[in-house]
Amino acid sequence: MTKNKEHLTKLNAVVDELIEINTAMEHLYQKQIDMVIRQEVDLLGSLTEEQIKSNERLKKLSDKLGNSLKQLTDDSENGDPVTLQTVVQNFSTDSTKLKDARENLINKVESVARLRKQLTDLLEFAHQQTGQFLHMIQELGNAHSVHYRKDGAMDTGGASSVAINQKA
Amino acid sequence: MKEIFEIAKRGLFAANMANNTIAQNVSNVNTPGYSRQRVDLEAQAYRRYGFSIGAGVNVKNIVRLHDNLLDVQIQHKETGLGDLNERSRVNEQLESVLISDAGGDLDVRIGDFFNAFSDLSANPQDYNLRNILISKAQTLSHTFHDINSGLKSIEQKTVEQANNTIKEVNSLLKQISSLNDSIVSGEASGKSDLNSQDLQSEKLKELSNLMDIQSNTADNGSIEVRIGGVLVVDGNQVRTLGNKYDTATHTFDVLFNNGKKLDIESGKLGAGIAMIKQEIPAISDKLDDIAQTLVEQVNKIHQQGFGLNGSTNVNFFDPGGTTAESIQLNDDIIQDPDKIAASDKNGEPGNNKNALKILDLRDANVLGGRSLLDQTVELISKPGVKLNDLSSSIQTQESSRQLLLNQQENISGVNIDEEMSNLIRFQNAYQASARVLRTGQEMYDTLLSLV
Numbered sequence: 001m002t003k004n005k006e007h008l009t010k011l012n013a014v015v016d017e018l019i020e021i022n023t024a025m026e027h028l029y030q031k032q033i034d035m036v037i038r039q040e041v042d043l044l045g046s047l048t049e050e051q052i053k054s055n056e057r058l059k060k061l062s063d064k065l066g067n068s069l070k071q072l073t074d075d076s077e078n079g080d081p082v083t084l085q086t087v088v089q090n091f092s093t094d095s096t097k098l099k100d101a102r103e104n105l106i107n108k109v110e111s112v113a114r115l116r117k118q119l120t121d122l123l124e125f126a127h128q129q130t131g132q133f134l135h136m137i138q139e140l141g142n143a144h145s146v147h148y149r150k151d152g153a154m155d156t157g158g159a160s161s162v163a164i165n166q167k168a
Numbered sequence: 169m170k171e172i173f174e175i176a177k178r179g180l181f182a183a184n185m186a187n188n189t190i191a192q193n194v195s196n197v198n199t200p201g202y203s204r205q206r207v208d209l210e211a212q213a214y215r216r217y218g219f220s221i222g223a224g225v226n227v228k229n230i231v232r233l234h235d236n237l238l239d240v241q242i243q244h245k246e247t248g249l250g251d252l253n254e255r256s257r258v259n260e261q262l263e264s265v266l267i268s269d270a271g272g273d274l275d276v277r278i279g280d281f282f283n284a285f286s287d288l289s290a291n292p293q294d295y296n297l298r299n300i301l302i303s304k305a306q307t308l309s310h311t312f313h314d315i316n317s318g319l320k321s322i323e324q325k326t327v328e329q330a331n332n333t334i335k336e337v338n339s340l341l342k343q344i345s346s347l348n349d350s351i352v353s354g355e356a357s358g359k360s361d362l363n364s365q366d367l368q369s370e371k372l373k374e375l376s377n378l379m380d381i382q383s384n385t386a387d388n389g390s391i392e393v394r395i396g397g398v399l400v401v402d403g404n405q406v407r408t409l410g411n412k413y414d415t416a417t418h419t420f421d422v423l424f425n426n427g428k429k430l431d432i433e434s435g436k437l438g439a440g441i442a443m444i445k446q447e448i449p450a451i452s453d454k455l456d457d458i459a460q461t462l463v464e465q466v467n468k469i470h471q472q473g474f475g476l477n478g479s480t481n482v483n484f485f486d487p488g489g490t491t492a493e494s495i496q497l498n499d500d501i502i503q504d505p506d507k508i509a510a511s512d513k514n515g516e517p518g519n520n521k522n523a524l525k526i527l528d529l530r531d532a533n534v535l536g537g538r539s540l541l542d543q544t545v546e547l548i549s550k551p552g553v554k555l556n557d558l559s560s561s562i563q564t565q566e567s568s569r570q571l572l573l574n575q576q577e578n579i580s581g582v583n584i585d586e587e588m589s590n591l592i593r594f595q596n597a598y599q600a601s602a603r604v605l606r607t608g609q610e611m612y613d614t615l616l617s618l619v
Binding site: 066085 | 595596602
């Protein structure tokens with residue numbers, strides 16, 4: 001029983017850390033959305049670096065959560081995989097705080113998921129738009145450039161966009 | 169959820185505006201005077217529970233990348249160039265009147281005239297040589313006439329050019345004021361009319377080439393233009409210019425509608441006026457001085473000599489024609505070449521002393537302490553010398569203007585390579601961020617399975 005309490009305390013701490021990292025992730029995604037819209041790609045790059053670090057931390061905490069839950073599974077007589085939900089149900093008298101924390105974590109995860117979807121859609125849109133504009137610039141560039149063949153005749157065929165703004 | 173959609177809506181709008189601006193920049197890559205535009209975004213935020221929460225961005229404004237201070241410096245250089253180019257243009261015409269590729273310029277004609285006296289002095293009784301002298305003197309007179317009419321024609325053309333320049337000035341002033349209207353209404357509606365601003369900068373540059381102007385931007389975005397301190401464009405109000413020219417006194421005045429005179433001393437118009445009032449008349453006066461000295465000095469000696477028929481006190485040139493326009497041979501001499509007074513004594517037809525005295529005039533310092541030939545050579549070579557000076561000044565002025573234009577181009581010019589490399593940079597950043605997001609997704613799936 002004492003051992004279980006000890007495990008539950010550890011589990012609580014992990015969940016708190018998970019809530020904390022997810023809150024950080026929420027802010028990070030919001031900032032990234034702003035940076036995509038503002039086309040501040042340098043800042044977007046820095047935020048992506050931050051996101052990589054947060055992902056690593058999230059992975060470690062997820063592993064930690066998995067291990068803590070596994071410990072509770074090992075101690076339990078039932079051999080089924082244990083989730084946070086089953087822990088809350090099985091240890092209802094000792095896990096009031098854990099129950100609230102779980103709900104809080106689920107809310108955070110859902111919020112992060114919404115923002116991630118938002119950011120993914122925006123990145124997809126921006127990528128698509130930028131691609132279209134690159135293509136448009138190439139076409140405009142070709143239309144504005146005059147290219148000549150080796151024999152001196154004007155080349156009206158598809159010209160390379162690299163030659164834009166340069167005299168042939 | 170509601171705010172997320174709002175952020176997305178604003179974001180898409182902002183991204184679209186930014187891309188449209190890039191498209192506009194690229195489309196105008198070859199448009200002279202076009203200034204690159206940039207979308208200015210501002211972060212939106214709202215407060216909830218005392219915290220400031222990010223809410224995406226709004227398009228604050230589309231701005232024109234342009235340095236107005238550089239514009240003023242470019243305008244100043246334009247005024248200098250307009251001035252130098254006009255002086256150069258008129259001096260080229262003056263040179264072509266005074267010096268011809270075929271030879272036979274005024275100095276040569278004066279030389280030929282004195283050489284004919286020299287030939288006559290070798291054989292004073294030779295009738296043929298007397299006729300040759302008359303022919304040379306007539307050719308010399310015609311050369312004076314040709315140059316004089318050439319100068320008059322240049323003055324007339326320069327006056328016409330100045331008239332056209334004034335018309336051009338008036339047209340530009342009207343265009344600038346009409347652009348003021350578009351700019352002011354753009355500012356009032358919160359959407360700056362950037363294309364009108366570009367066009368107005370170009371018009372101001374054109375105007376400053378014609379004359380020295382002072383321009384400044386009013387609070388409502390309109391441009392005020394002053395000439396010689398007088399306000400000529402104020403919003404959509406324009407004061408146009410007129411002119412008054414007097415051929416006899418070579419005065420060319422630029423006037424306002426109310427008759428008030430305006431001093432224009434620089435730019436194309438200023439240079440044209442200076443040519444009309446000073447430079448061309450100075451050459452005409454000098455030419456007249458040479459003609460007058462030649463007539464008076466030759467006549468003075470000729471009167472003292474004797475012709476083959478004993479005639480004396482006869483003028484060689486018509487004494488009434490002492491200008492480049494009126495110089496001509498005495499009719500008596502043309503009718504009777506024997507009246508050419510080569511001898512200094514009556515009854516000595518072989519005497520050549522009077523002819524030699526006239527020949528001495530060639531090298532005598534009879535005009536401003538210098539000989540007629542020296543003065544003539546200086547006169548006809550003056551435009552060429554000026555052209556040389558002007559040419560080097562134009563080169564210097566153009567280099568410094570080009571430097572300023574390059575600086576402006578660095579700020580305002582569209583660089584497609586830059587636009588493309590920016591877009592490619594964007595693509596890379598979007599891809600990197602999306603990849604990291606996908607990795608995060610797997611972790612969240614794991615986390616959710618544990619929760």
